[in-house]
Amino acid sequence: MSQLIQDTPLIVAGRRFASRLLVGTGKYRDFDETASAIAASGADVVTFAVRRTNLGQNPGEPNLLDAVPPSRYTLLPNTAGCYTARDAVRTCKLARELLDGHNLVKLEVLGDDKTLYPNVVETLAAAETLVNDGFDVMVYTSDDPIVAKELEKRGCCAVMPLGSLIGSGNGLLNPATLAIILEQAEVPVLVDAGIGTASDAALAMEMGCDGVLMNSAIAHARHPVMMANAMRKAIEAGREAFLAERMPRRQSASPSSPFAGRING
Amino acid sequence: MQIQLNGEPSQLDGEQTLAQLVDSLGLAGRRIAIEVNEEIVPRSLHAQTRLSDGDSVEIVHAIGGG
Numbered sequence A: 001m002s003q004l005i006q007d008t009p010l011i012v013a014g015r016r017f018a019s020r021l022l023v024g025t026g027k028y029r030d031f032d033e034t035a036s037a038i039a040a041s042g043a044d045v046v047t048f049a050v051r052r053t054n055l056g057q058n059p060g061e062p063n064l065l066d067a068v069p070p071s072r073y074t075l076l077p078n079t080a081g082c083y084t085a086r087d088a089v090r091t092c093k094l095a096r097e098l099l100d101g102h103n104l105v106k107l108e109v110l111g112d113d114k115t116l117y118p119n120v121v122e123t124l125a126a127a128e129t130l131v132n133d134g135f136d137v138m139v140y141t142s143d144d145p146i147v148a149k150e151l152e153k154r155g156c157c158a159v160m161p162l163g164s165l166i167g168s169g170n171g172l173l174n175p176a177t178l179a180i181i182l183e184q185a186e187v188p189v190l191v192d193a194g195i196g197t198a199s200d201a202a203l204a205m206e207m208g209c210d211g212v213l214m215n216s217a218i219a220h221a222r223h224p225v226m227m228a229n230a231m232r233k234a235i236e237a238g239r240e241a242f243l244a245e246r247m248p249r250r251q252s253a254s255p256s257s258p259f260a261g262r263i264n265g
Numbered sequence B: 001m002q003i004q005l006n007g008e009p010s011q012l013d014g015e016q017t018l019a020q021l022v023d024s025l026g027l028a029g030r031r032i033a034i035e036v037n038e039e040i041v042p043r044s045l046h047a048q049t050r051l052s053d054g055d056s057v058e059i060v061h062a063i064g065g066g
Helices: A031-041 A085-098 A120-132 A145-153 A175-184 A198-206 A224-244 B018-024 B043-048
Strands: A010-012 A015-017 A021-023 A045-052 A074-077 A104-107 A136-141 A158-161 A190-192 A211-214 B002-005 B008-011 B033-036 B056-064
Touching (some): A031 A224, A074 A104, A085 A104, A085 B056, A120 A136, A136 A145, A145 A158, A145 A175, A158 A175, A158 A190, A198 A211, A198 A224, A211 A224, B018 B043, B018 B056
Parallel strands (some): A021 A211, A045 A074, A104 A136, A136 A158, A190 A211
Antiparallel strands (some): A010 A015, B002 B008, B033 B056
16 A cells, blocks of 8 residues: 555645545435435535525525535636626625625636636636735636646636536537646646536546536436446546556557467467 | 525515514524625624615525536
8 A cells, every 4th residue: 555645635725625526416316315415525615506586485495505604615616607807706795795704716717608608708707806806816717728827827726617518418618628728737737517427527627627616417316326426536536547647548559468488379 | 675685686674783673583593694786794893784775785695516
């Protein structure tokens, strides 16, 4: 076991996390399933959305934050559903008030509701405003290496390119550009969006991503708790494979059993 | 007095503080955040923040999301 490389924790804006899997809380059947799946995933960081309170709702109605208590998880509010920098900044400020000053946010500014593709112009503007206002900004973005670098220059504490469209489950559609982003990044890079199954998550980690953020891949599996467990293992396996440094690919075969000593030799 | 509450017109009986509004909505003690006219009003100031006619109030909470 002495040959195992001791992994370092994921560090984002000075916060240390044992798990490199970050999960969302959307699309579950109920809060029980949400809590069970997230526990099985082993995630430390859990995203949520900020929405208008339903007025006139039953005051005793359970709250998401009872299922994923801030005392146990690092909550990561998102700006999902925002189409302008202005709305995203407002949402982050509401989230900071909601969480008593907690300033780590996931910024996402969308371009349209068909693709949910990020609007990088608005994202860049919002990132700058939020960083200047003291937020630690983990930013959802396209897999464009130039935009990723620009977001890093604006002080984002993690860059999170999409693997494929949000909720699509299409996996990593452009590993080549992701590799460029990873090569040049000086902040953690996490794949956010598009993961469909365990091998997608493992591949992202094998490539050297610092973490993966997913929601639908777990919540929309037929058995979410089992998939959450599978994702935990995939993230760990992919990370270890990255640290172990894979063998080179070759065009020719190379026998694993020696030629010498064959009975037909 | 009329305000906009989460995007809908809402009639209030007389002058109210934000804390009184929260209480009347059954939201006292809940984990919420409030914006009045697009400015955050910290929890600690709800009791002393008086609402005015035409104010736009947003009350939000956490829900499931990615």
